[in-house]
Amino acid sequence: MISAILLGFLFAILLVFAGKFFKGKFAVLSSLIPLGLFVYFLQFIPEIMEGNVVKESYNWVPSFGVNLGFTLDGLSLLFCLMITGIGFLVFAYTSVYLHHHKYLDRFYGYLSVFMAAMLGLVLSDNVISLFTFWELTSISSFFLIGFNNTQEASRKSALTALGITGLGGMFLLAGVIVLGNITGTFSIAEMLNMSPELIKGHEYYTVAVILLFGAAFTKSAQFPFHFWLPGAMKAPTPVSTYLHSATMVKAGIYLVMRFTPVLGGEEIWNTTLIVVGAVTMLYSAFHSLFRTDLKGVLAYSTISALGILMFLIGMGTTESFTAAAVFIIVHALYKATLFLTTGIIDHQTGTRDVTVLSGLRKVLMPVGIAAIIAAISSAGIPPTIGFLGKELTYEATMHAPIIATLLVVGIVITKILLLWAGFVAGIKPFQGSLPESLKDTKMPGPFMWVPPILLAVLSLVFGIMPFIIEGSLIKPVVSALGGESGEIHLALWHGFNTVFILSLVTIAVGTTLYFVLKPSAKLETAVGKLEAASPKSLMEKFNVGFTYLSSFWTRVFQNGYLRNYVFIIIFFLIGMVGYTMIGNTKFNIDPSILSNVSFYELVVFIIMCIAILFTVFTSSRLSAVVAMGVVGLTICLVFVFYSAPDLAMTQFSIDTLTVILFVLVLYRLPRYLKIQDHKMRIRDGILSLMFGGLIAVLALEVLSEPVNTEIGDFYAENSYIMAHGKNVVNVILVDFRGADTMIEISVLTIAAIGVFGLLKLRLKRTDRVQ
Amino acid sequence: MKTIILRTASNYLLPVLLLFSIFILLRGHYLPGGGFVGGLIAAIAFVFHSFANGLKNTKSLLRFHPGFLMPAGLALSFFSGLSPIIFAGDPFMTGLWYHGHVPVLGSVGSALFFDMGVYLVVVGVTLTIIFTISEAP
Amino acid sequence: MEILLAILVGLLYASGIYMILRRSLVKLIIGIILLGNGANLLIFLLGRITKGLPPIIPENSKVFLEAYADPVPQALILTAIVISFGLQSFAIILVKRAHKVVRTDDLDEMNATDEDS
Structure with missing residues (x-):
């Protein structure tokens, strides 16, 4: 497994040297790497189905108990397949999307580092290495979001994303260290073997949970940390597809799922997840109504889907785990498809404004088919897997441990809004009449339109034949989460019951809404006015304030006047040392020791x-x-x-x-300056005399303390015996502390070279300071 | 300052001072002295000579730029520190000693060569600084 | 004598700081040198001073037979003296060079950072 993880890093390094090769005609070859990894992980399915866990372990920092341990269980496998599978399609898609882009090799480098980090994250058994890979995903996503580094908006979004996910990384590090202290181990497998009461009864249990939530909520864009995700859509579409819908944002979900059997089941765990998830899913589902940018709609619906997942995990029942596992697959498939089709529309027409786009089915038929299937899956209409996911979600919500009715209402509303979002992104651009301006739109190359079709077909296949994923993926995931995998039986038709009625209501209301409410720029500006109070602008205001404060601080204390610096330093030194010495000074020097x-x-x-x-x-x-x-x-x-x-x-x-x-x-x-400033001289004179007095008093104080000559005695005693020298000072310099002297003469040499350089170096005319 | 007396004196003083500086260097392990002081005295000897005879004469006497003494000295010190690793398999800077009495020096060891490296560096540094400054416009 | 030396150290520190606080470039260097001397003397004083007993093992003996001055502060100061020479010469040249480029010896006029110029 370690070689599978390293492959991505190695490929990124290779690109440094062989970038030209992968930039040109052979760009598509780079997709062989994720494809190979995908096949590699597929072969583990039989073993995982039998309920086994594949393990690997290497010593890393044994003295701190940090091993490079990797575990492949059902949960990891699901994520690995998603990462490599969608990764493969995205790699191939990019070869056309960024065809002949100047920095395509760089892009592939970031992308494969990200893929490798993500694989490492989901395979790590050791929480410290999990944290390391977690940070690597944040960093590589920073580069990917800021890929168009000439645009200010893109750089800003990348910084925001890095700031928020980096903050989450801090939480994670703190969290796993607390967890390590509670359990005495950094291995997740060993934590699982411990008795849960021991962990949950620990006084720091709450602290660990809050810290881990801090990490998961920032990474998975939960309210109120959600705002980095829409900003991250400034990235090229393949990035949005890969990172911000299918994989990276699911890292938070993965984290919560991974720790559910260790920490879950307590009230604080479940309630927090349900509340945060529910707020996030409703809040952002509403927000998606007010977007006209296709990617904006998709971004908010992604946040909403992540909220649903948190919410499902929070309920902590086998039913809800099943629903979560299925919904991860559902969402990855339809959201990746929609992003890819959006990317094609953007690439071919040059716009993503949903109010402009229409009738594209006439020019982009295969793309349209993929998008429509994805929209149907997103809406939860049979026979797609989306229907299955929605049924399971409703079923699980109805049996929620707390306030079930309210939650059902919430989830139904969310699903209705998501249906609208899916339709807007998947159907709207292809419907109606084709405007003049879009008549010349051409089909892209097959590497671009085949990936969404493949994903869309999978949505259908899994929906019609759910048994394919039931045993191979869903059951192992649920058992990894601590649920009873025996009870699970996936089927498209569940019978005519309450859940089915809710489904019908969702589809009916959602479709009506789609025909009634058209996305418009007016709505977008209307909601824009509320932005002032959103977490994003609050953070921006905080940033501005902080910058202002620091520049004020710099103006006052770093004003460029050398004597001000010295004055302030000396002034505070006198103040602090003098303050400590008042009352502590004894002045009891023994006259007999004085010469x-x-x-x-x-x-x-x-x-x-x-x-x-x-x-x-x-x-x-x-x-x-x-x-x-x-x-x-x-x-x-x-x-x-x-x-x-x-x-x-x-x-x-x-x-x-x-x-x-x-x-x-x-x-x-x-010559000396003739500056007559008596006030200044007196002020400086007083300060200097105080400082000199302080040093003198300090010296006398030290003299009154007993002296420790242990070191000197050691050198003196061993000077001749060990170093054959009688001048102890010289022996210390050239023998006992010879390495120090070595450094010292190096410093002297540097000083001499500095002098030589300063005097002999003649600046070129162009470099000369004017 | 280029008086006849000074010039004549400095011609004799230079070798005497240099000899003295080497004497100070070598006796450093037993009596006051050592590489630092020795190097400084040697540097002063050259500076004195340059005052009396002009910088050009001193430089031509030296034949090479004193700056080259710095890497030479650093290398000598470093290799004397390295020698225990090479010859005895001991850690860096372990003293290696030739057991047996050498006239004038007492005993000879890696520390002596280290001190010689220090001497060379100090001469090089001081002369580089002073010569550079006196040449500067 | 210790008290007198302590006063001397104090005086060296005070004059050093006073010179650094002046606006002239040359005074800045003189201040640094005075401060360096003060620091050397301070270390020397705090290592306890002993009269007439240098830390040199007498001839015909392998160890010290009587009390001796602590060699550690001496070794420290010896390197400090030589290093401070390197520092001083570098500072002098830097000042000279800065004076030539900026054409001022008023430290207050040298307050622009690289970005501003």
Whole structure:
């Protein structure tokens, strides 16, 4: 399995070198990769049907208990087949959709990285690697959404999507770490083997659940995090098809499903999922009424479908799990078809405005057939699998654990609105008379129109013969979720009962609505006024405010005046250290440890004080440099007095060289500025004296503490024995801490090269600062 | 500053100071001194010479740009640190020693070569900086 | 003497900061050098000062026979002195170069970031 995951990454790397090949005529060959993976995963079906689980494990970071474990069970298999199957069609479709695009190779690279990350996500057994792949899907989707990186809207949407899903990633990381702490393992399989009471009774159970929900709701675009998804539709249509309807947004669903047997069944788990799912499905289903962009309609209906899935999982019964499993397939099939047909319409006519498009059946007949079947499946009209999905959903909702009646009303309304959305996207563009402007529309190449047809046909086949997926996919998924897979029996005809009546009502009302309510620009602008209060604009306002705050902050504190920076830093340092020292300073230096002051020491002290003051207050640069040299020499004397001959020698040589250096450049350096600003001088003087005083007091305080000479003693004792040297300072430099000295001389070299470069490097005329 | 006395003196001072700097370098392991100080003294000797005789003369005396001393010294230090890995299989920077008494130096080990590398780098760095600055317009 | 040295360190820090706070480029460098000297002296002082006993093992002996000055701060300061020379020369040249390009030695006039210029 690991090779299956790595294949996508390897292909992306290959594209760096062989990009030209896949950009031209042979672009369609890249679809062989997902096709091969699809076949590879198909062969696992018999094994999964028997109820087995395929496992693989590699050591990754064994010291932290992180293994690269992969598990293939019913749930993973369903997602793997969707990822690779739809992936194959999208890869092929793209070869025409972005035919001869300048960056087609780049696009395939992102797409295959995404596919590989998604496979890794659904196959990971270890939650840490699950998180890693989760983040990879966010990142690759960022590149895909922002693929048209010359458009500002596209970049903005990509950032929004990355921001929201990245936030979710943080939640996920925190969540799995909390979960790891609760269970003591990072393996999902081991969590499943633990007794559920142990996890659910844990005090951090709620925290873990909330964090995981944070991850799932952001990724799967649940209210109020839904707004990134419509924005993500700025991406090329294959991306919308693949990521934002069929796979990535389902990662959140996958996460919730994966953890249902571990964490599910508690009230907080079920109620949150039902409420959030229900709000999302109704909210966005209503919103889809007000879109005129085909992709906008589809985006909102996708969010609504994701809401339905959350809602179904939240009910936590075998019936609802079955409905969810079926609905995932239903939705993936019809939504991918509709996106692909929308892409064809967009590609061939140049518009996605549903109010303009009509009568396209005359020019795009095969596409129209696929779209209409998908619309029917979306509406839940037999004999498509959509009907099956809807029946199961109604059935499960009627037996909901809480407020069943209200939920049934909600789901019926949602389904009616979704029916409308499906019809608008799938039937509307092909209906009626063909306007003049669209007369020249041509059929695209077969790689573009065959994929939607294939998907649409599958919708029909699964609907007529549901037993194909019953044993192979649905039952393993339900048992992976912890449901009783024995009870499941899928059939198109359930008999004449309440559910059937509800279905009839849905179809009747929905179709009527379709004929009554036409999408119009007026409605879109009307609802646009409400945007101000939507989560999206709230976040944007927050962003704007934050930017404003930071630029204000920068203006105040980063104003480019060096002395302001230094002043503020020193001021706060004095404030904080001084505040701590008030009351903590003891001043109890033991006089016996102090050495006596001899006469020559006093002389040196006085010379040094004078030299320092002279350096500061002289108005001549040369005198300042000379005085500074005197300061250096007196320090050298201090080293001589207090047993540091090496230091004295070094200080002496360096002091000589510094003075030489200064003298060499002095007359090329600017003269002192004559700025008479007494107030400023006094202010700075006070600050400097306070700082100097602080350092002096600090030094005395440290001197009053006992000294630890352990390190020095170690070096001193071992200097001759281990390093054959008697000058301990030198032995430390060249032997004990030789690596440090190595770095130090490297730094010196860099400084010398820097000086050389600054003086010898002559900028080209064009680069010169004007 | 190009007086006759200074020029004459510096001609003799240069070899004496250089010899002194090497002396300081070699005795560093036992008495005050070492690569840093030695290198600085050697650099001062050359700077002094250049003051008296002009930069051109000093440069022609050196025959190569002092900047080349920096990589040479770095390489010497690095390989002396590397030698225990190559010859003894010990970790990086382990001291290797020739057991036996060498006149003048005492004992010879990898640390001595390391110090020589430091010496070369310091001479190179200092001279590069000062020569570059004195040449600059 | 420790008290006198502490005062000296304080004075070096104070004068260093004062010079850095001035608007002239040359004073900035002098300030940095003074501050560096102060820091060296501070480390030296905090390592406790000992008179007349350098950390050098006497001849004919393999270990120290009497008290000795702590070699660790000395090793630290030795590298610091040499490094600060590299820093100073680089700073001097940078100032010279900046002065040549911007044609001002007033630090306050050098407050434009790259983006603005």
